[in-house]
Amino acid sequence: xxxxKQVAIVTGGNTGIGQANVPALAxxxxxxxxxxxxxxxxxxxxxxxxxxxxTRTAGVExxxxxxxxxxxxxGR
Numbered sequence: 466x467x468x469x470k471q472v473a474i475v476t477g478g479n480t481g482i483g484q485a486n487v488p489a490l491a492x493x494x495x496x497x498x499x500x501x502x503x504x505x506x507x508x509x510x511x512x513x514x515x516x517x518x519x520t521r522t523a524g525v526e527x528x529x530x531x532x533x534x535x536x537x538x539x540g541r
Contacts, residue, residue: 466494476500478517479507491516 473490477483478499484507490497497517501508508519 468493468495470494470496472496472498474498474500475517477502479504479511479519484511487511487516 468490471494473495475483475487475490475497478487478497479501483499487497487499499508499511499517499519501519501521505519505521508521511517512519
């Protein structure tokens with residue numbers, strides 16, 4: 466489990482690309498925080514399946530150093 470003891474914060478983790486990444490990260494052993502703005506029911510379904518802890522935000526959070534950020538932003 467290469468991501469054991471690592472935390473993955475998946476913004477938009479309850480829809481689209483983010484939702485597809487949550488199970489993949491869980492398979493690799495990451496502890497997952499599912500960040501979302503809308504559709505709490507989709508987030509609850511993922512967290513009940515043992516795939517993450519939901520957190521609802523609408524702003525940008527500051528994080529300490531030594532954090533790897535991998536972003537996907539599909540173009541138009």
